[in-house]
Amino acid sequence: MQSNGSRRGHQRSILATWMRSGTSKGLFILRDQLPERQSVWKPIILAIMGTGDQTDGIGGGTPTTSKVAVISRSTKPGFDVDYTFVQVDFVNSKLDMSGTCGNLAAGVGYFALDQRLVDNPPGQKQVDVKVFVENTGQALLVTIPIPQNDAMCDVRVTFVTPNGGVTGRLFPSGSRKDYLSFNCPSTGVHHVVESTLIDSANPFVLVDSASMPGHYALHGPDDEQSRAIVEAIRRAGSVRMGLARDLTDAAQCQGTPKIVVVAPSSAAAPSADVQVTAFSVGVLHPALQATAGICLAAALSISGTVPSSLLASSTACSGTCPHGGTQPPRMWRIAHRAGLMDTEIIVSWDGEGEYLVEKGSITRTVRKLFEGRTFY
Numbered sequence: 001m002q003s004n005g006s007r008r009g010h011q012r013s014i015l016a017t018w019m020r021s022g023t024s025k026g027l028f029i030l031r032d033q034l035p036e037r038q039s040v041w042k043p044i045i046l047a048i049m050g051t052g053d054q055t056d057g058i059g060g061g062t063p064t065t066s067k068v069a070v071i072s073r074s075t076k077p078g079f080d081v082d083y084t085f086v087q088v089d090f091v092n093s094k095l096d097m098s099g100t101c102g103n104l105a106a107g108v109g110y111f112a113l114d115q116r117l118v119d120n121p122p123g124q125k126q127v128d129v130k131v132f133v134e135n136t137g138q139a140l141l142v143t144i145p146i147p148q149n150d151a152m153c154d155v156r157v158t159f160v161t162p163n164g165g166v167t168g169r170l171f172p173s174g175s176r177k178d179y180l181s182f183n184c185p186s187t188g189v190h191h192v193v194e195s196t197l198i199d200s201a202n203p204f205v206l207v208d209s210a211s212m213p214g215h216y217a218l219h220g221p222d223d224e225q226s227r228a229i230v231e232a233i234r235r236a237g238s239v240r241m242g243l244a245r246d247l248t249d250a251a252q253c254q255g256t257p258k259i260v261v262v263a264p265s266s267a268a269a270p271s272a273d274v275q276v277t278a279f280s281v282g283v284l285h286p287a288l289q290a291t292a293g294i295c296l297a298a299a300l301s302i303s304g305t306v307p308s309s310l311l312a313s314s315t316a317c318s319g320t321c322p323h324g325g326t327q328p329p330r331m332w333r334i335a336h337r338a339g340l341m342d343t344e345i346i347v348s349w350d351g352e353g354e355y356l357v358e359k360g361s362i363t364r365t366v367r368k369l370f371e372g373r374t375f376y
Contacts, residue, residue, distance in 0.1 A: 013373040014044075017111060018058070022103030022364035023287040023338065025065040027058065027374065028111045031072030031082070041086070042095050047376035049088045058374060059090055063281040066090050069104045073117050079132040079139070081112045087255045089281060096255040096281075099166065099202045100135045102290025106155035106364035109142025114368070120146065136165035138201065151367065158361040159294050162201040166256065170355055172241040173197050176304040180205075180236040184213055185228040193233055196306040197241050200298045200357050201291035203257035205237035208306045209277075212261060221261065221277045222284045230279050234259040254281045260292050264310045269335035273300060274310050276336050288336035294360035297332045297345035302355050325349065326358060 014033040019026060027048065034041055049066055050057015059066040068086040076082070085104060087096040109129040112118050118129050124146050131140040143156040163170045181192045194208040209217075216226045235250035238257055244250035259279050265272045278285035278292055299305040326348040334341045346358040 011375045013375045014048075015372070016048075016374050017114070017371040018369045019107045019111070020367045020369060021105075021107030021110075022290055022366075023064060024067055024101060024103040025060060025369075026067035026069050026101070026104045026107065028069045028071065028104075028107060030115065031070050031084075034070060038084075038097075044376055045086060045088060045095060046090075046093055048374050049090065051090045051093045054090050057090075059088060061090075062286075063087065063089075063283060064103075064286060067101055067104055069101075069108055069111070071108055071111055071115075071117070074130075074132055076132050078130060080118045080130045081108065082132045082134055083108045083140075084134040087281065089254065096253060097135050098253055098256040099258070100133045100138060100291065102157060102159070102201060102294065102362065103364055105131065105133075105140050105142060105157050105290070106366050108140075109144050109155055109157075110148075110153055110366045110368070112142075113144050133165075136202075138162055138165045153366045154363055155366050156361060156363050157290065158359055159201045159291075159357075160359060161357065162294060162360055163356050164199045165201070166203050167199045167241055167243065170198060170200060170298070170357065171196075172199050172203065172243075176302060177306060177309075178237075178240055180207075180233055180240060182232040182236045184215070185232055186215065186225045189213075194306055195233070195237060196299050197237055197257075198295045198299055198305075199241070199257075201294040201360065202289070203241055203243060204292060204295040205234055205241075205257050205259040206296065206299055206306050207233060207259065207261045208310070209261050209263035216261075221279075227279070227282065227284070230259055230261070231282055234279075258289060258292065260288070260296065262296070262307050262310060265312070265335065269340065272333045272335035272340060273312075274307055274334060276334055278336065285337070287338035288334065288341055290341075290362050290364060293334060293341045293343040293362050294345070294357070296334055297330075297343040297360060298347060298355075298357045300332050301327060301330055301345055301347040329359075 017028040049059040066088040070084040129142040139160040141158040193211040196206040238244040238250035261277045299307040
């Protein structure tokens with residue numbers, strides 16, 4: 001790619017690549033195509049992606065298609081590239097950089113190789129790209145197969161020690177199970193749900209479906225009042241996790257924490273360990289966030305959490321080693337609205353009640369859709 005700032009008429013343009021990465025689509029931009037100061041990115045990115053219904057931009061009118069990855073060669077020892085994730089809140093004309101996106105992380109590795117930010121020595125069967133996530137300080141290892149399939153590329157994303165990147169703790173509240181109280185937005189009736197608050201790759205509120213209010217169970221997750229209930233729970237979780245001072249403050253950042261409703265596996269997905277419904281920036285997610293897969297796999301591996309309590313007895317965690325230690329790698333299968341997600345996780349315990357996620361891995365597919373100039 002060449003220099004930025006090209007003019008055509010009264011418009012400017014930058015070079016970028018548009019890719020489908022996992023269950024998301026995003027705009028991938030080299031860092032030098034944007035101004036040095038992040039504080040002046042907002043008008044450029046909003047103009048490119050579009051606001052409102054995004055008719056006047058390239059965003060797809062959903063949170064999962066309104067994402068941006070900004071990538072550069074890393075100056076940090078031990079890393080190849082730096083990755084800054086931007087969630088475009090096109091409804092409220094805001095940029096949210098409070099968390100990261102694991103789906104786009106697969107595309108970051110592919111983009112780094114495609115743009116020759118990393119070497120591709122001849123004869124190798126794969127390239128490992130060491131990625132530093134600027135948003136959270138997270139370390140990723142993104143493995144790209146060589147050669148790539150022309151149509152689609154299977155990419156493995158490994159989150160290395162993804163513990164408390166945003167809050168500082170795997171379980172920010174200090175408990176593996178929390179009871180969140182809130183008032184139902186439609187009725188004002190007080191309600192309590194059972195949840196696990198966990199920060200592994202991203203902060204998530206994992207809610208037991210059986211504790212959800214009756215309206216949610218009756219009308220389903222995509223009903224307007226159901227979405228309002230989910231948002232009220234998410235805000236309560238944000239305060240409990242220490243991410244917001246109060247509920248009003250929590251409402252200002254819909255992207256962090258994220259929220260997933262968890263249920264036992266069913267006859268519809270007999271091979272799954274649990275089934276889930278995920279939400280993103282206030283709306284129903286079409287599938288499941290990759291970082292949700294990491295959080296769920298970690299919680300499934302630790303007894304006393306909401307997800308582990310929903311497991312069939314044959315797969316449930318058998319407790320902890322009294323002297324601490326590291327569990328063998330375990331693969332968990334999670335059913336979501338669009339299919340199944342397999343996540344491998346390695347969890348350790350220090351013998352004094354503290355858990356750590358050593359590694360969490362997931363495979364995503366990536367396809368480059370176009371590259372060129374995008375105008376604003």
